[in-house]
Amino acid sequence: MSSMVIVGAQWGDEGKGKITDFLAEKADVVVRYQGGNNAGHTVEVGNEQYKLQLIPSGILHSDKLCIIGNGVVLDPEAFLNEVRNLENRGVATANLKISDRAHVIFPYHKKIDELSELKRGSNDLGTTKKGIGPAYMDKTERVGIRVCDLLKKDVFAAKLKENLEAKNSYLKKMFEFEGYSYEEMLEKYLAYAEQIRPYVDDTSVLVYNAIKADKNVLFEGAQGTLLDLDFGTYPYVTSSHPVAGGVCIGAGVGPALIGKAVGVVKAYTTRVGKGPFPTELFDETGEYIRKKGFEFGTVTGRPRRCGWFDAVIVRYAVRISGLTGIAVTKLDTLADIPRVKICVGYKLNGEIIKDFPASIEDLAFCEPIYEEFEGWEDVSHIKEYNKLPTNMLRYLERIEELCGTKISLVSVGPKRDETIVIEEF
Ligand code: GDP
Ligand code: IMO
Ligand code: MG
DSSP states (O other), X not given: OOOEEEEEOSSSOSSHHHHHHHHHTTOSEEEEOSBOTTOOEEEEETTEEEEESSSOGGGGSTTSEEEEOTTBEEOHHHHHHHHHHHHHTTOOOTTEEEETTOEEOOHHHHHHHHHHHHHHGGGOOOOXXXXXXXXXXXXXXXXXXXXXXXXXXXXXXXXXXXHHHHHHHHXXXXXXXXXXXXXXXXXXXXXXXXXXXXXXXXXXXXXXXXXXXXXOEEEEOXXXXXXXXXXXXXXXXXXXXXXXXXXXXXXXXXXXXXXXXXXXXXXXXEEOSSSOOTXXXXXXXXXXXXXXXTOBOTXXXXXXXXXXXXXXXXXXXXXXHTOSEEEEEOTTTTTTOSEEEEEEEEEETXXXXXXXXXXXXXXXXXXXXXXXXXXXXXXXXXXXXXXXXXXXXXXXXXXXXXXXXXXXXEESSSBTTSEEESSOO
């Protein structure tokens, strides 16, 4: 398998957690390289369901090294809760490492996220309010506090003082929010520091050594291509780089060391939060998909917006991340819909466009051009690719043609054994 990146090729929630857990069986190391606990990766093992936010989806295999890379923003409280919840359910976290270079999320990041959204009113971005954007802002402004700082009491005390003065003053001026006590936050975070200390390491060394020793390393993306800060539907994006290129920075690994990039796509499209969505369905088919696919946000519980498969988006993701294959999930959810559609291009101002536009104002006016396909019946019991219904195979072949890449795997249910590998990775 060598090293492989798993990227969301739509707007997130494509089933990256399920696919990562499935592929982790053959991996030695699983690495998260961006995002934070805005992610919600649901993995089903037997009758158990796990909702992972910061911890890589490899954790459910007890022998895999799991790494939270430097590109992740880490909320220590959320991390420790996640660890506790897993341990309480009998999942060992001894093989878990956190990068000493990861930036730390503080309560003021969450508060700024929440109050900025409130202030934007109907123009809000629909963030998860986990403090992700404000924490990455501090990173790029070069005032952020990293895990390695948190572990050094004096360094941390000084950095927190400086940051808190600035943040309290900003919160007061912008939002009339009283701010936080320095002493209380210092004490709380120093206690977190001691609890996370055993997990902290220079993780890019671990990744490099694993690759050099011919171990299989899986990089697990969070969010998706259209939520990427550069390539997504800006400003309705997250503040990190979910695309495959994000791995190099977010895990500290050179591009030549990454063998493959697999995009995870749903058999249809969903998005949580705001922003244009050309194939969105506002009718009973959209409602049917939402109910049957249980399309509600893992992190916020918000209903996900649902629409037809959009090949313009996935073709874009194939190009941006150099995807060497795609994994198509939730094919079972589309079962029993008499006719299904694929968007093959957009019409904008009378012209046909095939490449995803930069401007969301243009995207909002893009009319999808559809091809229609006969539907299929329940497939969740099927274990072999060539036993899938002919209508579904036609649908999948057309997706391959339109997106310019092969389908390496299909998923017909949330469980590990509801996965059909077409081509070994
Ligand atoms: P992620 O954020 O990309 O990991 O995706 P989420 O976990 O947020 O959302 C995907 C949801 O679909 C989860 O509840 C998975 O358990 C579920 N899921 C994944 N693959 C399949 C599939 O093939 N069929 C069905 N019915 N559910 C799936
Ligand atoms: P996974 O990894 C879907 C969305 C939010 C919002 C935008 C910005 O489970 O696929 P943020 O809190 O990141 O500043 O919010 O990004 N968003 C996601 N949507 N799946 C996710 O993660 C998401 N993480 C963030 O809804 O629109
Ligand atoms: Mg999710």
